Amino acid sequence: MGSVDSRSLALVGRLDSVPRLGRTGSHVTAWCDSGRVTETPTALTDALASTGYLADEGLATAAWLAMRLRRPLFLEGDAGVGKTSLAAALAEVTGSWLVRLQCYEGLDSTQALYDWDFPRQLLHVRAIEAAATVGGERVDAGELEESLYDRRFLVARPLLQALEHDPSVLLVDEIDRADDEFEAFLLEVLSESAITVPELGRITAARPPLVVLTSNRTREVHDALKRRCLYHWVEHPSYEREVAILRARLPEVTARLAEDVARVTRRLRELDLLKPPGVAEAIDWAGALHALGARELHPDLAAASLGAVLKYREDGDRVREHTLAALLAED
């Protein structure tokens, strides 16, 4: 939580000229002018692929539209399908600063937006008093107070960081875990792309950040928030895509091992487990097997490394009932 440079700070006293979300005029410029990346969804797919993120057509189109229409992208899907890592990949391809806001119940503006650095302010008061005592000059109370609420005493939290950086990608992770109060507050910040600090004035983003929200559906997110977003349900990848993802993420793993892991992971997803393994687990598993020196998947190795892919005792039991050999069998 360092302080952020204030180069891109635009302090606006008036409430005009704020680009409102979803009000696209005819003079619209895309979220990111970095050229070829946002030309077509296909170009974005290729750019993401070069960072090791292999998106399917739907996801790439959704992300591309989010950039072009300047809408937040609202992603849902099983755990481990790559919702969070998409934000990181988008930041990488657009050369943006990635800001992550992990939500939890009770999250409030002092943790999400900004906070004053009280200890430093107090020190500042004491230091000026001390200097005045030594120098014998009179301290002007008004000036002193003015100097207390300077930008350097403001600690930027994720939302403010995203507004102050240009360009930036803001990842609001697991929005469903925050409470209604926070949702209403977030809606306000997103639709204005600006915040008002009472003691300091209004801080407006030079260019609204690209916003990616993820949710695990533990509760219904308010419709007002969803209405402003583009919605996409992220699916598990196809077998071919998953092999490609494993190969891209773990170049050191043999092709044979990647295929074995992708095949078995797919079968595990069909087994009706408490927690079906996602792509993240498949990557962990392939990495673990590789660390164990595997070049292909043997039943004994699979049994030894099952903890990388199954996270519940009941799931492990169920898979052992099924006998790993059957799972490992070739198609």
Added chain:
Amino acid sequence: MTLGSPDRDATEVLLGFARVLRHAGVDASPERVQTMLEAVGELRVTSASDVYWAGRVTLCAEPDDLPTYDEAFATYFGADLAPGDSAIRQAAPRRETHLFGVDGDLADGDESEVDETTTASSVEVLRHRDVAHLSPAERAELRRLVALLQPFAPDRVSRRNRPSHRGRVDVPRTVRRLLRSGGEVGTLGRHTHRRKPRRLVLLVDVSGSMRPYSDALLRFAHVAVRLRPATTEVFTVGTRLTRITRELRQRDPDEALAAGSRAIPDWSGGTRLGEAFKAFLDRWGQRGTARQAVVAVFSDGWERGDADLLGEQMHRLSRLARRVVWVNPHKGKEGFAPLTAGMVAALPYVDELVAGHSLAALEQVVAALGRR
């Protein structure tokens, strides 16, 4: 670049599609449709899949919308409709409210027979009558009384704070006071945790054997949702799981129940509690809906499926939920013993078993839900 907006004909085709979606039950509001038009314009459509994705990311809002969307898309664009063709109307058959419970309902004009000045003693008699054996007039009276119940779960401690005279020191507030007073230590500001309503989840069995009680129980669920719309969830279980929370949020009980009944595909079918519970836990419960919640199951425990599966799922539920209350309408009857296979499998994981066959019993349910 120009802000591509699809030309007029294309726009009409897309608006027609949005209308079809609305009739099929997807909330394609004008605002969303506007976004879809923008998206299609941006994509400078080259293929059907562009239209498909542009529509899907803008018009859908949850996974349940996706199958509907796919079907509507195939029907509308696959059937080669000429632009401007009228939308396919899929008006759902409007069910009457008296579909629940016993047939021959308010609809037969018994309203006039209800004595508006119901005396206290007759209410007292009605309170203990079994819902299954009421005359239409008595049922109408019962509905009025059910609407007065206040079922809600006890509060829980929230992570948010509120100012208070006791509790932990609120450092930011204290320091702000210090700054105002130029660094002189005055009184300490304190704060303590706020309280928030705990989540309440109702799982209502709508299979054939529960038919006489469905109306009263769904009305009870409606009252609960109206009381705490943000923290109450209602699902019906039968042969499958259906979430009817949204439908029950409407103010008018009859409208809400009609909407709910339209959403339930498995009225009066068999019972597969184990499978339905598993679907609930997989899709909702484990992700958070049941975590630290008060869960009430309204069922007689007639399980046609595998009772072991039901036991396993109840065990899972009991590990997630704060309390599990089982409401069995037969419990209030003479000689009841919870011996159906489903009941026996579930009982080890139930914190409280209460009856739900009469108004008085429903009052006990309210008390059971409110216990800490």
